[in-house]
Amino acid sequence: MSGILRLDGLRKSFGSNEVLRGIDLTVQQGERIAILGASGSGKSTLLRCINFMEVPSAGTVTVAGTPVGEEARGGRCYRPAELARLRTRIGMIFQQFNLFPHMTALQNVAEGPLSVLGVGRAEAEARARQHLAKVGLAEKAEAYPARLSGGQQQRVAIARALAMEPEMLLFDEPTSALDPELVGEVLETILGLSREGRTMLLVTHELGFAFHFATRVIFLHEGMIHEEGTPEQVLKHPRQDRTRAFIGRHSTFAF
Amino acid sequence: MEYEFAFGEILRDWDLLARGIRLTAALWVIAFVTALAAGLFLGIARMSPRRALNWPATAYIEIFRNTPVLVQLVWFYYAFPVLTGVQVSPFVAASLGLCLNTSAYCAEIYRAGLQSIVAGQWEAGRALGMSEATLMRRIILPQALRRMLPAFTNRAVELAKMTSIASVITVHELMHEARTMATQSFLPLETFTVVAAIYFILIYPGTLGALLLERRLATRGGAA
Amino acid sequence: MSYQWDFSPVWRNAGPLLEGLGNTLWLSGWSILLGLALGLGLALLRLSPSRIASVAALVVIEFYRNTPPLVHFFWIFFGLPILIGVSMSPFTAALLALSIQSGAFFAEIFRGGIVSIERGQWEAGRALGMSEARLMRRIILPQAVRRMIPPLMERSFELVKTTALAATLAYGELLYRAMVIASQTFRPLEIYTAVAVIFFSVLFLASLGMRRVEHVLRRGHR
Numbered sequence: 001m002s003g004i005l006r007l008d009g010l011r012k013s014f015g016s017n018e019v020l021r022g023i024d025l026t027v028q029q030g031e032r033i034a035i036l037g038a039s040g041s042g043k044s045t046l047l048r049c050i051n052f053m054e055v056p057s058a059g060t061v062t063v064a065g066t067p068v069g070e071e072a073r074g075g076r077c078y079r080p081a082e083l084a085r086l087r088t089r090i091g092m093i094f095q096q097f098n099l100f101p102h103m104t105a106l107q108n109v110a111e112g113p114l115s116v117l118g119v120g121r122a123e124a125e126a127r128a129r130q131h132l133a134k135v136g137l138a139e140k141a142e143a144y145p146a147r148l149s150g151g152q153q154q155r156v157a158i159a160r161a162l163a164m165e166p167e168m169l170l171f172d173e174p175t176s177a178l179d180p181e182l183v184g185e186v187l188e189t190i191l192g193l194s195r196e197g198r199t200m201l202l203v204t205h206e207l208g209f210a211f212h213f214a215t216r217v218i219f220l221h222e223g224m225i226h227e228e229g230t231p232e233q234v235l236k237h238p239r240q241d242r243t244r245a246f247i248g249r250h251s252t253f254a255f
Numbered sequence: 256m257e258y259e260f261a262f263g264e265i266l267r268d269w270d271l272l273a274r275g276i277r278l279t280a281a282l283w284v285i286a287f288v289t290a291l292a293a294g295l296f297l298g299i300a301r302m303s304p305r306r307a308l309n310w311p312a313t314a315y316i317e318i319f320r321n322t323p324v325l326v327q328l329v330w331f332y333y334a335f336p337v338l339t340g341v342q343v344s345p346f347v348a349a350s351l352g353l354c355l356n357t358s359a360y361c362a363e364i365y366r367a368g369l370q371s372i373v374a375g376q377w378e379a380g381r382a383l384g385m386s387e388a389t390l391m392r393r394i395i396l397p398q399a400l401r402r403m404l405p406a407f408t409n410r411a412v413e414l415a416k417m418t419s420i421a422s423v424i425t426v427h428e429l430m431h432e433a434r435t436m437a438t439q440s441f442l443p444l445e446t447f448t449v450v451a452a453i454y455f456i457l458i459y460p461g462t463l464g465a466l467l468l469e470r471r472l473a474t475r476g477g478a479a
Numbered sequence: 480m481s482y483q484w485d486f487s488p489v490w491r492n493a494g495p496l497l498e499g500l501g502n503t504l505w506l507s508g509w510s511i512l513l514g515l516a517l518g519l520g521l522a523l524l525r526l527s528p529s530r531i532a533s534v535a536a537l538v539v540i541e542f543y544r545n546t547p548p549l550v551h552f553f554w555i556f557f558g559l560p561i562l563i564g565v566s567m568s569p570f571t572a573a574l575l576a577l578s579i580q581s582g583a584f585f586a587e588i589f590r591g592g593i594v595s596i597e598r599g600q601w602e603a604g605r606a607l608g609m610s611e612a613r614l615m616r617r618i619i620l621p622q623a624v625r626r627m628i629p630p631l632m633e634r635s636f637e638l639v640k641t642t643a644l645a646a647t648l649a650y651g652e653l654l655y656r657a658m659v660i661a662s663q664t665f666r667p668l669e670i671y672t673a674v675a676v677i678f679f680s681v682l683f684l685a686s687l688g689m690r691r692v693e694h695v696l697r698r699g700h701r
């Protein structure tokens with residue numbers, strides 16, 4: 001089984017700063033992977049290389065058995081149209097939500113199907129309403145983002161990603177920008193998605209949530225996978241000193 | 256037929272241009288320094304809660320910002336003497352017009368800068384028992400001036416460009432010398448090209464300076 | 480001061496003065512339109528991935544922003560005809576000088592508006608699989624235009640003031656008409672005061688209008 005996503009020898013440098021130093025990872029359909037690691041360990045960069053928000057310096061990304069890009073002299077070469085098509089199949093949820101402020105919640109969610117997938121307006125809006133309902137925001141369809149709380153904005157952002165009917169979802173610290181009392185509603189929404197058997201990769205600092213959410217936990221250190229396993233293994237019985245120290249520092253962590 | 260440029264002839268009259276540059280610089284410095292001082296009082300008057308100060312300052316600022324500077328210079332040179340009975344030299348009229356014009360813009364820069372200081376700073380100073388004057392001098396202005404610096408530098412650049420308009424009321428600054436040279440030499444293309452280059456060399460460092468100041472402010476957030 | 484104000488020369492010449500105002504506005508309008516088009520072109524060159532295009536646009540923009548407009552009026556009116564062998568009417572020369580210089584300022588406003596849109600907006604659009612052109616049209620420009628409108632309006636007011644320089648080329652705009660009338664009537668104080676009042680009224684009303692627009696824009700989408 002090649003899996004829905006495979007990373008082979010993925011590397012990424014910013015100038016002389018080598019952030020990812022050879023990541024190999026295979027993700028099966030329906031897996032939920034929590035990515036942990038200290039600040040600056042390369043978690044966001046790893047996630048962003050998967051949908052090519054950052055172009056990897058070396059290595060390959062294979063989605064559903066097809067390697068992205070073409071072999072060329074001096075590394076792989078990626079055509080913009082190919083990347084755009086790939087991104088329609090991979091949803092991304094950002095730490096800062098990044099809703100479009102000039103569009104209502106409904107328009108935000110309908111925008112992708114409407115202008116990228118070429119779905120008709122009526123169909124796109126119906127789809128958008130359905131996804132807004134799913135994240136519990138049916139009644140906020142006509143509200144602009146400025147009128148929504150952080151938690152509501154992030155749920156709209158999740159609906160926006162879902163409306164593309166992606167094969168996998170990437171979350172980069174989806175609750176880090178939220179006030180503590182708003183974190184719960186977003187985590188609840190994400191847990192709801194995991195019950196549907198969606199493939200998800202999630203970067204988080206909430207170890208308790210990672211424990212309940214993930215089928216597999218990856219601990220990243222200096223751009224390499226330092227330890228991986230089930231939540232039980234990595235979070236309760238870490239084998240590596242660094243992992244143990246990292247978990248120890250998150251003292252509020254309770255399962 | 257290709258046009259043969261004759262820049263040599265223009266540069267042979269360098270003395271004339273140099274004299275013009277000196278007068279341009281004099282106009283610029285005089286108008287700017289006086290405008291900085293006048294603008295501070297205007298800006299404070301504009302912020303005053305007292306109408307007797309606030310209204311005239313507002314009217315002054317709006318009048319000078321909403322009329323062309325050429326109209327202002329022409330007015331001070333041709334109309335003002337009729338009113339006062341005192342004939343002023345072109346240089347004085349130009350300095351006066353440019354200073355008054357620039358002071359109106361400076362007043363708005365002072366006002367924006369002072370208003371950008373958060374209320375907590377005023378309160379902290381008052382809590383220490385400072386008088387308003389001490390508070391302004393020791394706490395508010397030092398912070399505000401730093402934030403105003405890019406705007407003042409931009410204003411200085413605008414003023415430098417404006418000095419060329421003094422040529423219209425026969426001040427013999429750079430632009431006026433250029434117009435004289437262009438008619439006498441029958442080489443307007445070369446003359447105005449050279450003069451444009453001179454202005455650019457004089458003015459561009461100011462723009463770069465404003466840019467650098469803005470960058471520094473942005474990275475340091477106005478502190479230090 | 481015992482000066483006897485006498486505005487009758489102004490009233491007697493109201494016709495030519497108003498015609499001058501009309502010419503001022505005519506020149507302003509065309510210069511703003513042409514300037515916006517030039518500015519958009521320069522901004523696109525400036526933002527283009529081609530380094531040569533970007534640097535060339537930068538040079539034009541910086542040169543025109545850092546030299547006095549009066550020099551451009553004279554360069555275009557007296558110098559350019561020698562180069563291209565076609566003589567210029569004062570109107571054409573003023574139009575070119577004004578629109579190129581404003582175009583340089585407009586270009587920076589266009590560019591500034593586009594680059595001021597947060598990185599997250601670009602990323603969110605790309606993450607949905609939008610092409611760069613669609614991203615620009617659907618996400619970036621609708622937001623950027625709102626930020627550009629106030630500075631574009633302000634720059635246009637600057638342009639209206641700068642049209643007075645066309646008087647030096649003897650184009651019959653408001654100030655030039657006033658100069659002619661002042662020399663005929665020997666009433667410079669009244670004539671030039673009237674000119675100042677006319678300019679002030681036009682520009683002050685326009686800036687009040689702009690404050691309204693800014694207010695509406697600031698309310699934004701909520």
Ligand SMILES: Nc1ncnc2c1ncn2[C@@H]1O[C@H](COP(=O)(O)OP(=O)(O)OP(=O)(O)O)[C@@H](O)[C@H]1O
Nearest residue numbers: 014015017019037038039040041042043044045046
């Ligand atoms: N666009 C970029 N340009 C240059 N350097 C970058 C860029 N993005 C990330 N980096 C650098 O790469 C390193 C890893 O960044 P990354 O954002 O992947 O870390 P992270 O594990 O997500 O950290 P955090 O928990 O703080 O979000 C950091 O040193 C960062 O400074």
Ligand SMILES: [Mg+2]
Nearest residue numbers: 043044045172
């Ligand atoms: Mg991160």
